[in-house]
Amino acid sequence: MFESIFLQADSSTLMNMVPFIAMLGVFYFLIIRPQMNRQKKEKQFQTNIKKGAKVVTSSGIHGKIVEMNDNDNTVVIETGAGKIKFECSAISMELSKKYLTEK
Template sequence: MFISNAYAQAAAGGDTTSTLMSLLPLVLMFVVLYFVMIRPQMKRQKEHKAMIDALAKGDEVVTAGGLLGKVSKLGESTIGIELADGVEVQLQRTAVVQVLPKGTLK
């Protein structure tokens, strides 16, 4: 009397274009994220690893803590850096941020 009959609606017949179009912005966002953030970071990591592997005795370096010194000892994962006359510290290789040109430190 007060309640009307409810009828089921027919299912949409496989509208794949609308589904693909709704996923397109999400996929596009991931592609942009890869090229803007992930790829440059991987490139910087590769360059830093190559720089650390190429360290040699006598190189002048800057560490992450801001210390400037000359490489005096090389180990597998550590290096010895001479900061001043006779003052030497041991650091991890990954703490080296930059290799300076020869003759920078005097």
């Protein structure tokens, strides 16, 4: 009698956990995995950026890269107002013709 009660309890708790496990799987494939891919592409973009590229920063400033400092991971961007020093991580996208035609 006690064995059947324990077996019923084990199978019912397992069946109650299946929706939570399925939700975790859906959460991973719809949210976490695409975000990891975006971060990987963004990191690759930031390492491949070259001097002379026209870029937009995450704050919306448009300019052209005139100097790159690999030591402190910064770039100097020339804008209409002058030259400004930014972290490489602040660059959000490139506006060069090559990049725009690939999209």
